[in-house]
Amino acid sequence: MTLYPAIDLKDGKAVRLTKGLMESAKIYSDEPYELVKKFEEMGAKWVHLVDLNGAFAGEPKNLEQIIKIRKNSNVKLELGGGIRDEETIQKMLDIGIDRIILGSIAVKNPQFVKDMAAKYPIAVGIDAIDGYVAVEGWGEVSTMLATDLAKEFANAGVEAIICTDVGKDGTLSGVNVEFTLDIARASGISTIASGGVKDEGDIEALIATGEVDGVIIGKAYYEGRLDLPKMFKLVD
Template identity: 40%
Template sequence: MLVIPAIDIIDNKVVRLTKGDYNTSKIYSDNPIDLVEKFIQHGIKRIHIVDLEASKLGSFTCLNLLSRIKKNYNTEIEFGGGIRNLDDIKTLSDIGIDFFILGSITVKDENEVSEMIQMLDKKRFIFAADVLNNEIKISGWTESSNITIEDYISKWLANGISNYLCTDISKDGMLVGPNFNLYKDIMKKYPEVDLIASGGISGVNDLIQLENNSLKYAVVGKAFYEGKISLEEMSKFAK
């Protein structure tokens, strides 16, 4: 299993939220590049970066940071936050972004998304399935979509999308352990899906259990920043 450390950006600082609430924002670093260097030194192969301001402002705020990372460091980046159209995909692709995380737009503008995924290899797209009580939430987790996780995956899987970042909102940033049953159910129903677990991971034992449940990827955020999982422990899953 590949562990992917998360860097969430507000005002060029590394922050973490709890359950997606911006009012809970806590700053962990003023220098994202330092973190990137540490991750790479420990063999981390992919980094999960989210521009938290882009979703609100309607434009990216950390393109310079992304460009510096891709120019100077040998690492894959999966990026999300405010991707809205084909021009955004082109801008990010030109910088060298490896994977594009699409969230609310996959519910709000299916036609635009259908055009996006024809533009590049579909394996480079990751669809964010943010779940609360089995329902997909959108718009920064503030709106209900009335779409179940099963219907969401079934629809986009039929359109060639196999990568899904699945976050249980009730566990995000809580350090209480992930929703193992949710991931088990998805893997059982959709064995062909590449599922990225996110939300609630509290320690290395959670990672071991996710790996034992046949998950290939897991995003680690607050557990690292709060010292629950070390760089050395994450590096053991850098494969």
């Protein structure tokens, strides 16, 4: 089990949202790179970055901070938010991002994602509201079931699927273990849980499945609900 401390970037700051609503943003740091350094000291091997402005704009918008994070840390970084063409993928890899997360484009053009996964380290972000895929920074809900989208990428060379239950994201109401398992089983791909993690029990429940490879941790850490150094020791 890999723990992915999460940093959501909005206007150059590290924030957390509730249920993906931009107006719910709570600022946790004016210097996100300092958070990444702290995560690294705690034992993080990966950090999960989301460019929130980019997710809505359809192109990266927090490049200055992303570059600063890369220059000031040795952890592996995965990045999502507004990455929708090969040129942007190459640009992000060139600045040192280790894995690219493709979300909205995976619904609209799954073949593009498969083509990119054949060439680059790609994760697919599947975000769902009531089981249906949400796109465009969660501003729209499609008619596609999340599990059907997961099946689309079985044997496609994708490194991982990051599945988020949007209704739980940022709510500290508990991770949706069943949804995560549904995605893992539908895809057969390494699956990372996201959304709603509230405490140590959630992480233990995911570990107990034996089928989930990672979990993204956000508000539970920022709000002091989770002893992150202890969790890194638990999964080592």
